[in-house]
Every structure is written in structure tokens, then in C-alpha cells.
Amino acid sequence: MADQATFVADTEPYMASLFSTALRLSTNRADAEDLVQETYLRAYRSYGTFREGTNLRAWLFRILTNANINRHRSRSRRPQEAELDEGDDFSLFHRMRDRNELGRSAEDELMDHFSEAEVVQAVESLPEAYRMAVLLADVEGFAYKEIAEILDVPIGTVMSRLHRGRKRLERELYEFAVARGLTPVADTAGG
């Protein structure tokens, strides 16, 4: 039986990652907190099935994914792998470059072009399947193979969701930027 202290010591380091993801999935704090709590309880109850030496963080994210699906049974488990739409070909890079928004040190400036609220809103605007792929790859840094296991889809599906999710995210960010005149914002502190 899973020893409480061992379980907590092993899994607590991942709580912030799980909560960040839950927050972007749920889009409100109360639901996100419930989702993380449910994830921990499910993980604790099935910790006996976790094999040491395998990827604990990916295992926890898989539990979170399944808990999230269960909470929204009315939504289809697998989204339609949608046709390409006009947003899937969007390039924020080219739009910004063509407007001479990319200066000599583009890398440093990009962070200043978008506020935290804008990035979060753009991420939360993505269809859930795309959002999850982007969160797992870009925020959590999971490998494609790990994302495939977490989401229980083939790697090719992970790649297409990432591609579409990122392109839509770029389009959203561009629209925010255009709406306020493409001037950098000043919240690099992350507030």
C-alpha cells in the first residue's frame, strides 16, 4: 500500500506543473483546484500500479488528462481531427517581420510584445485538444512520445495538434498585438 509520506514526497514536486496545466484547461481557479485534488487522490489510490523507474511526471499528467475527460463526459473524448482551416497556415513571424516589428534582438523583444494576460487568453482560446498538446510541449517540455502516451494518441496526432494549436495561437497573439497597435507591453515581470 502506498505510504502517504512516500507518495507526497515523490509527487509534490509536480504539483505546480499540474496546477498550471489544470488552470489553463479549466480556465477558472476553482475547477483547476478541484481537478488537481482529484488527480492527486486518483494517483494516491493507484500508486501501487505505478512502476518505479518509469516517468512519474508523465504518469501524473496522464491521470490529470483522464480526470479532466471524466469531468466533462459530455464532451467527446477525441476531438475531430479538423480539416485545415485558414488559421493553420498563419505565421506570426512573417507578419511581425513584414511590419518591421522584429528588431535586431528579436529574441529578447518577443517577450515584451505580449502580456501574460494575452498569452494566457490566446492559449485558453484554443480547442482543448490543441491546447493540451501546446501546454504539454511548450510549458511542460514533454517529448512527443510522452505526450502521445499522456493523451493516448499516436505521435502523428500529437504533431498535427501541436502544429494547428501553435498556428492558431500565433494568429490570436497577432490579433491582440494589432488591436493595440503592435506596441510592446511592459509586463516582463509576469504580472
Place this chain on the structure above:
Amino acid sequence: MTMSDSTFPDDPCAGSDPCRQAVAELYTYVDGELDDVTRATITKHLDDCSPCLEAFEFHDELKTVVAQKCRASVPDELRARILAAITADPGDPAATPG
């Protein structure tokens, strides 16, 4: 026919095979998913082609922007609530006690 955003129509290297090959692997490159040989080939191309390098750096930075701005810290109250819930939970129902 419309020009795709994902080619480099305005760049001097537009249409060259190495650029097309590099751009086709842009995501797998910035995500660190390429095998060593392919990665080295693209890295070499980026050394020689500043338009491609600029695009790759942009996407790499965009990943960082998304990561930094999407992180949240765990409220103390939630951490305490979860620890309390685990403590109160009987644990694995399938496990044999003791």
C-alpha cells in the same frame, strides 16, 4: 493560388531545397525531436542562412514566451487541502493492509 505563410517568399533563399527542408523540420528542431544527423544538417544550414535562422530563433523564443507566461504557482490553501485529503484517504482499495 495563395502563397503559404510557411514558405519564405521574400527571402533570397526562397525556394531553395535546404530552406524548404529546414522549415519542414522547424517544430521538430525547436522541440528537440530530431535525430543527431538531421539536427546537425539543419544547424549547419542555419549557420549559413540568416532568414531561416531568424525564423527558427523566433519560434524557439515563442515557446519560451508561452512557457513563462502560462506558469502558475500553487496556492498554499490548495497544497494544504490536497495533503489533508491524502491523509484522510484510505489509499489503494486493492492493496492489502500491512
